[in-house]
Amino acid sequence: MQQLISFQEKVILITGASAGIGQQTAILLSNLGAKVILLATNEDKLIETLGLLNGTGHQYFCYDLSNLEEIENKVKEIVTQCGKIDGFVNCVGIRSRRPLSLLSIKEVRNVMDINFGSYIELVRCITKKGNFNSGLSIVGVSSIAAQAGGPGVTAYAASKAAVEAAVRCLSKELAPKNIRLNTVVPSQINTPEYAKLLQMNGGVDNVLNRQYLGLGEPDDVANAIAFLLSPASKFITGVSLPVDGGYLSS
Amino acid sequence: MTNQEKITLIEETLENDGGTLTENTQLSDVSEYDSMGKLTLIVLCDDEFNKKLTGEQIRNFVTVKDVLDFMG
Amino acid sequence: MILNPMDLTNKKILVVGATSETGETITNQLLNLGAEVVMVDDNEERLITIADKCNNPRLNFNCIDIYNNQEIESGMKQMAANFGAFDGLVFCAGKGGVRPLQLTKNNFLHNMMNANLYSFIEVVRCLTKKGSFNNGGSIVVISSVSSIKGLKSKISYSASKAALDASVRGMAAELSEKKIRVNSILKGWVTSDMKLDFIQDNMELNKNEDFAKQLLGVIEPIEIANTVSFLLSDATKTITGISMLHDGGYSL
Numbered sequence: 413m414q415q416l417i418s419f420q421e422k423v424i425l426i427t428g429a430s431a432g433i434g435q436q437t438a439i440l441l442s443n444l445g446a447k448v449i450l451l452a453t454n455e456d457k458l459i460e461t462l463g464l465l466n467g468t469g470h471q472y473f474c475y476d477l478s479n480l481e482e483i484e485n486k487v488k489e490i491v492t493q494c495g496k497i498d499g500f501v502n503c504v505g506i507r508s509r510r511p512l513s514l515l516s517i518k519e520v521r522n523v524m525d526i527n528f529g530s531y532i533e534l535v536r537c538i539t540k541k542g543n544f545n546s547g548l549s550i551v552g553v554s555s556i557a558a559q560a561g562g563p564g565v566t567a568y569a570a571s572k573a574a575v576e577a578a579v580r581c582l583s584k585e586l587a588p589k590n591i592r593l594n595t596v597v598p599s600q601i602n603t604p605e606y607a608k609l610l611q612m613n614g615g616v617d618n619v620l621n622r623q624y625l626g627l628g629e630p631d632d633v634a635n636a637i638a639f640l641l642s643p644a645s646k647f648i649t650g651v652s653l654p655v656d657g658g659y660l661s662s
Numbered sequence: 663m664t665n666q667e668k669i670t671l672i673e674e675t676l677e678n679d680g681g682t683l684t685e686n687t688q689l690s691d692v693s694e695y696d697s698m699g700k701l702t703l704i705v706l707c708d709d710e711f712n713k714k715l716t717g718e719q720i721r722n723f724v725t726v727k728d729v730l731d732f733m734g
Numbered sequence: 735m736i737l738n739p740m741d742l743t744n745k746k747i748l749v750v751g752a753t754s755e756t757g758e759t760i761t762n763q764l765l766n767l768g769a770e771v772v773m774v775d776d777n778e779e780r781l782i783t784i785a786d787k788c789n790n791p792r793l794n795f796n797c798i799d800i801y802n803n804q805e806i807e808s809g810m811k812q813m814a815a816n817f818g819a820f821d822g823l824v825f826c827a828g829k830g831g832v833r834p835l836q837l838t839k840n841n842f843l844h845n846m847m848n849a850n851l852y853s854f855i856e857v858v859r860c861l862t863k864k865g866s867f868n869n870g871g872s873i874v875v876i877s878s879v880s881s882i883k884g885l886k887s888k889i890s891y892s893a894s895k896a897a898l899d900a901s902v903r904g905m906a907a908e909l910s911e912k913k914i915r916v917n918s919i920l921k922g923w924v925t926s927d928m929k930l931d932f933i934q935d936n937m938e939l940n941k942n943e944d945f946a947k948q949l950l951g952v953i954e955p956i957e958i959a960n961t962v963s964f965l966l967s968d969a970t971k972t973i974t975g976i977s978m979l980h981d982g983g984y985s986l
Contacts, residue, residue, distance in 0.1 A: 480840045512859055512908050517803045517852045524847055528893065529840050536835050541677045558896075561903025561975050569904050570851060570897035577896030580884030585698075585835055650884055675836065698834060701887060705837045 417642040419446035423545075424499035424641065425490065426450055427477060427534070430457035432603035433553060434503030435464070436630035437637050441499075442466045444638065449494050451475055452504070477504050477530040478522075487537040499641040500538055500550045502531050507605065508568045520567045527571035532578060535593070539586060549641045552579060552595040553633070554652055556619075556659050559597070576652045583650035592649040594640045599656035601628045625657030668730050675706050685727040707733065739969040740960075743768030746820045747966060748813060750800055750857055751827025753780035755926035756876070756955045760824055763959035764966070765790050772817055774798050774809070775827070800827050800853050810860035819868045822966040823861060825854050825875040828894075830927070832887045843890050850894035855901055858916070862909060870913045874965045875902060876958070877918040879981045885944070899977045906975030915974035917965050922981030924953045949983030 424441050428434040429450035438448050442465035450472040452458050458472040471494055475486050491497065508523045531552055538544055557565050558572035576595055583593045600606060600619050606627075610617055620627060636655045639645055654660045663671075669683050676694040689695050695703075700720055707715040711733050723729055747764050751757045752773035764771050765788065773781055773795040781795040794817065798809035813820070829849040833842055854875055861867050880888055881895035899918050906916040923945060945952065961980050964970060979985060 512855075512905060513863065515855060515859055517856050520852055520855055521844070521847075524851075524897070525840070525844075528897075529843055532835075532838060532843060532889065532893075533840060536838060539835065558900055559903075561900075561905075561907040563904070563908040566855065566901045566904035566908070569900040573900030574847075574893035574897040577881060577884075577892040578889045580882075581886065581889045581892050582835060582884075584884045585886040585889070677836070698886065701832065702834050702837060705833055709837065 415444075416644050417444060417638055419444045419499070419638075419642070421445070421447065422498040423447045423449065423495050424501065425497055425538070426501045426503060427530075428452060428503030428505065428553075429472075430454055430461045432503070432605055433598070433601065433630050433633045433637075434501070435461050437501055437503065437634040439464055439466070440631070440634040440638055441641075442470060446499070447471075447494065449473065449490060451477075451490075453477075477534075478526055480525065480529055480533050483530065483533045484537045487534070487540075487543060491543045496545045497538055497543060498545050498548060500534070500548070501637055501641065502534065502550075502552045504530065505553065505571075507609070509564045510567065511564055512566060515566060520570070523567040524571045524574065527568070528574040528578070531575055535582060539589065539591060544591070546590045547643065547646075548589075548591045549645070550591065550593045551637045551640045552576075552593070553637075554595040554597045556597060556599045556654070556656055558652070559660060579652070580650045587649065592640075592646070594645075594648060594650065595652045596633055596636045596640065597652050597654040597656060597660070598628060598633045599623045599654075599659040601630055601633060603630060619659070622662055623657040623659040624662060628655065628657055663733075665730050668733055669726065671706070671710070672703070672726070672729065675702055683726050685725065685730065687726045689723055689725060689729075703729065738767075740963050740967045741768055742822075742963065742967060744770075745822055745966070746770045746772070746817060747822035747824060748772050748774060748820050748861065749824045749826065750774045751825060752795070753777045753784065754826065756924060756958055757826045758784050759955035760826060760959040760962050761793070762788065763956065763963055764824075765792055767963055767967075769822070769966075770794075770817075772796065772813060772820075774800065774813070776800060800857070801849050803848075803852060803856050806853065806856045807860050810857065810863075810866060813861070814866035819866055820861065821868050821871045823858070823867070823871075823873045824962055824966070825857060825873070826962075827853065828876065831891055833890060834887045835889060838889055843893075846890040846894045847897065850891075851897050851901065854898060858905060862912070862914060867912075867914065870971075871915075872966045872970070873905070873909075873914065873916040874962050875916075875918045876962075877902075877920050877977060879920045879922050879979065879984050881920055881977065883985055902977065903975045910974065915965075915970070917970075917974060918977045919958065919961050919965070920977050920979045920981060920985075921958055922948050922953055922984040924955060924958060926955055944984075947984045948981065949986065951982060953980065953982055 430452040557569040753775040778797040
């Protein structure tokens with residue numbers, strides 16, 4: 413019996429892999445037979461995540477993606493050691509919450525460089541001839557903030573919207589190479605990051621009122637990512653797929 | 663930059679396999695030299711050689727040598 | 735008595751990026767509708783030329799390098815000091831450009847973001863400080879249909895415009911306290927675009943199919959000026975956070 417989604421022998425690179433959605437995605441993909449390559453800054457957390465994966469052949473690389481200059485070399489290194497890439501999931505990102513009056517350009521640029529700049533550079537390098545296999549699928553993690561305005565999230569929202577727009581262009585540009593790009597758009601998800609945010613707001617989150625299916629789990633997003641990575645979704649490209657418990661439509 | 667270096671640069675930028683292009687290669691035979699390829703060449707000339715390549719000029723290029731001559 | 739819902743009499747409007755063809759057209763139309771206008775751009779010669787041509791006592795200008803973030807804060811303070819608080823801001827500055835992915839290095843991305851997004855955020859941040867902008871005012875920025883539709887080799891441009899529109903939504907939420915509205919216009923191809931950057935000029939890539947998608951034909955700058963005026967006026971007191979399509983049917 414054929415499984416709808418399986419990644420036997422597929423090499424999948426995941427950034428931001430040592431926590432939250434990235435970590436859950438890594439675990440899920442390892443369960444589905446993938447050779448997972450983890451990329452993050454904190455070695456201890458990477459080792460911990462490696463230990464949670466099923467199967468063998470997984471590897472990790474320590475790298476700080478705020479260093480945009482060396483990404484090209486890092487990707488070369490990864491491909492040399494692990495083989496050509498079949499899938500790329502970008503879960504790295506920083507949150508930012510600042511009122512407009514205190515929003516310096518330096519801060520905006522910082523958020524943009526990490527959430528958007530590193531994504532573009534990674535895509536540019538991974539999609540160079542010889543670094544990927546035909547059928548490559550790339551999934552970015554956006555946010556409902558990209559669509560829904562709210563106070564204090566201007567920089568964060570802008571960076572996520574930039575990724576979504578880039579995906580629409582890149583999917584057209586890279587289609588001739590048989591590469592697909594999409595994003596998942598999560599609302600509030602139960603991660604340690606979210607727990608911190610909730611604590612800062614005194615346990616109150618009004619977003620949940622509109623997110624009528626309740627708080628999401630990292631699993632929910634990982635499942636959607638796995639689907640978009642797999643050949644089952646080979647006719648889907650350039651989309652922003654909400655995984656939002658009903659938020660954007662209500 | 664020598665002509666060979668320029669050719670290698672063109673090959674890399676158009677994502678050709680290395681060693682496929684010579685001065686006499688007809689551009690019309692290069693599959694990567696489609697409308698995207700032409701645009702890439704325009705940007706390359708601006709970035710690396712500080713020369714503005716116009717649509718008219720590019721339409722008149724027949725061989726790789728024509729491109730090298732333009733790059734100067 | 736004929737009522738003009740787009741009457742801008744007694745409104746003081748700052749036009750940032752006023753020396754482009756669209757910027758000049760907007761400036762003229764705002765004056766026609768009764769507004770006081772202050773033009774801002776980095777090209778002093780052009781500013782003087784436009785002011786002389788208009789010869790209108792309601793028109794003033796100031797030369798500021800709007801793509802240099804450091805100059806914006808002092809520039810905006812100067813505006814408020816010289817002219818008093820504003821009722822409207824039109825941001826029509828920005829850069830275009832095409833570049834395929836493989837040549838899209840971070841430097842190029844940054845310059846695009848700086849021109850199309852960072853400058854806008856900084857201008858709004860400084861201008862909406864106490865005393866520089868009246869409650870009930872309106873902010874309009876020119877975005878592009880590229881924000882919502884993908885085109886080959888337009889990654890940086892599209893991303894910067896989408897980021898711009900997202901920031902508009904964020905600002906709309908935040909500035910609503912002061913009843914300040916923030917909106918963007920998603921413009922399609924405008925006649926003045928044809929004269930842009932040599933790369934766009936020679937781009938065969940998307941051009942012909944692209945123009946054909948604009949079912950009602952190419953847009954004249956005066957039409958954009960009218961949409962801007964509409965969003966600046968009291969007629970749209972409760973429209974905020976929108977990205978208004980003005981694209982001749984392009985995105986259908």
